[in-house]
Amino acid sequence: MAEIPDFLSEEECRVVVQLAQLKGLTESQAVRPGSQEETADLLELTPEEMFNLLDLNQDGQLQLQEVLANSRTWDGMWLTPESLQGIYAGLQADPDRSGQMSLEEFKHLSNRELWHLPMQPGGRRPQGVRNSRHTWLYQGEGAHHVLRALRKRVTRLTQLPPLLVDLSEPMQVVRYEQGGHHHSHHDSGPFHHKAACSHTRLAARVSSLTETFCRYITVLFYLNSVEEGRETTFPVADNRTYNEEALIQENVDLLDTRKSCDKGNLKVKPTQGTAIFWYNHLSDGKGWVGDLDEYSLHGDCVLTRGTKWIANNWINIDPDYQRQARYQKLVSPQREDYGDSGERNPDQHRGFHQDL
């Protein structure tokens, strides 16, 4: 992670906030009831297989934290040990109240019940993964000069070909009100050959069951300064090893930024005009984008007072080089100043990845 003070002037921060307000912000929470169930149907897993996948420590029992760990990949829902216990009670999923489920107990739950866990009677409606409002600001030709200037600055900062930056998502501007938070997450999805990247899916004609944002780099701008707390937290930055199980333990849930922000390894205090940037992926060793970097896990601590404004610029790159190339060929304007960056051999991209 790199921190760049004064990446934006005070005036530019004000303009971005005003443009976002002019456009209007919408609730960021995206709970889509039913979406998990769809995934379950498509995956065609037997209860045994599913149990086995959830049983991270392979002790033949599902502890609360194992179910919690898995639920963190569900769209927009956020379970806590307390809400999960309430749900178990409603479903009579854990008759002996041991806090864990055996395979037998697990098999008694139907797929539907399982994927609708958070909506079960007894469970209070879970809080969201994030509690904020956001909007998107286009930065291409014809956009406000401040937005265009920022895109150019991001290109210089990341040292990527301009075309890659220009074809990425628009700027996302986010406002957190008092009580707002964003639990720890990865901005990019784990990439595996069956998943498609949202940005290349159509152009590259990928038919795939799962789709993920492929966000190679995050550049995050702090648009205002906030008093103590409300940092961006990187809970496992610089850990020697990444241990998924250790993230959620009985008493500490490192992913829960409402409860465990003080335990994060690295915290960045929002200062107006500062930008931070980091890679969400590792290099594949051949100069192209590789696997998700688990250490890029981050979140936003709960805001106890005031308002926090940030903006994200994500640089989208498909880890599948051919798909990215096909996408660029189809959508890029034929312009001299872009050169041939879409058709180069991946080997020529050696050096994309800087050491931060």
Ligand SMILES: O=C(O)CCC(=O)C(=O)O
């Ligand atoms: O607000 C923050 O500090 C982090 C925001 C974030 O991670 C995101 O919007 O993806």
Ligand SMILES: [Fe+2]
């Ligand atoms: Fe994020």
